Amino acid sequence: MILSPVSEADLDRAFAALADPVRRAIIARLSRGAATVNELAEPFEISKQAVSKHIQVLELAGLVSRTRDAQRRPVHLEAARLEAMTAWIDRYRLAAEQRFRSLDAVLERTTQPAIQADATTPITDKEQQS
Amino acid sequence: MTNPLTLDIPAGKPWIDFTREFDAPVEAVFNAHRDPELVRQWLGPRGYEMQIERWDFTSGGGYRYTHRDGDNVYGFHGTFHTVRENDLAIQTFEFEGAPDEVAIEFMRFVDLGDGRCRLEGHSVGPTVEGRDLMVESGMEKGMAQGYEQLDELLGVAAPATAQG
Numbered sequence: 571m572i573l574s575p576v577s578e579a580d581l582d583r584a585f586a587a588l589a590d591p592v593r594r595a596i597i598a599r600l601s602r603g604a605a606t607v608n609e610l611a612e613p614f615e616i617s618k619q620a621v622s623k624h625i626q627v628l629e630l631a632g633l634v635s636r637t638r639d640a641q642r643r644p645v646h647l648e649a650a651r652l653e654a655m656t657a658w659i660d661r662y663r664l665a666a667e668q669r670f671r672s673l674d675a676v677l678e679r680t681t682q683p684a685i686q687a688d689a690t691t692p693i694t695d696k697e698q699q700s
Numbered sequence: 701m702t703n704p705l706t707l708d709i710p711a712g713k714p715w716i717d718f719t720r721e722f723d724a725p726v727e728a729v730f731n732a733h734r735d736p737e738l739v740r741q742w743l744g745p746r747g748y749e750m751q752i753e754r755w756d757f758t759s760g761g762g763y764r765y766t767h768r769d770g771d772n773v774y775g776f777h778g779t780f781h782t783v784r785e786n787d788l789a790i791q792t793f794e795f796e797g798a799p800d801e802v803a804i805e806f807m808r809f810v811d812l813g814d815g816r817c818r819l820e821g822h823s824v825g826p827t828v829e830g831r832d833l834m835v836e837s838g839m840e841k842g843m844a845q846g847y848e849q850l851d852e853l854l855g856v857a858a859p860a861t862a863q864g
Binding site (some may be wrong): 586587588589596655662663665666667668670671672673674675676677678680681 | 702703705707709711712716720722723724725728729731732738741742743745821832835836
């Protein structure tokens with residue numbers, strides 16, 4: 571079915587969480603594999619506490635999770651939530667692509683000599699109404 | 701062979717950007733936007749009956765059309781602010797199911813030579829929420845069924861809608 575199990579509120583939180591360059595960078599880093607808070611904090615000129623806060627926001631948004639039992643408590647990417655975020659964009663894309671393919675078909679009909687009696691000149695309104 | 705659609709829907713921003721090339725001259729692409737009979741053949745989602753009540757693709761003109769899916773009717777209207785032949789169209793866009801969330805759409809018709817053309821679109825609305833709703837309306841406002849058909853149709857060649 572088309573509708574995803576992720577709720578509107580979930581998506582709201584996820585998109586709000588990603589409306590921040592540091593959090594996007596963290597997600598990008600995690601897409602290459604799990605990492606500890608220390609490792610995640612390394613590339614940023616902000617405190618480890620600030621990075622922890624960012625991770626909390628991402629966690630609340632369902633975008634990352636932390637292993638509870640491990641001592642290092644590495645942060646993991648929740649890929650399914652990311653997929654849910656893009657799913658509705660893909661549907662929009664699907665609709666847009668379909669629309670443009672329909673336009674392709676219209677253009678083919680209106681510009682091909684085989685279909686149009688005289689298509690050597692640009693199409694005009696008059697030529698369309700046959 | 702289908703030209704790819706470049707679509708940019710950035711998170712947290714109220715706009716959408718797209719570019720798409722066409723293997724047709726800029727005049728033909730522009731005309732497919734101007735002539736309501738042609739517009740009717742491509743603008744509506746497949747499986748929906750599209751009715752154009754008004755289509756005056758000129759500076760200061762306007763439009764209203766509906767997509768009908770059984771008993772559900774979705775209305776859209778707006779104003780053509782600037783229409784410059786084979787070059788530019790600036791228009792407003794309002795889905796009547798989300799009143800006052802009026803987007804402004806900029807569409808550039810770029811002549812690539814060799815009988816090809818690129819469409820460059822930028823649509824910007826008042827709020828991120830409104831934009832997201834508009835994007836999501838593609839699935840939620842009754843279009844879900846349509847997409848099931850669409851999935852089947854996507855692999856199939858373009859329909860030979862009778863013309864004239």
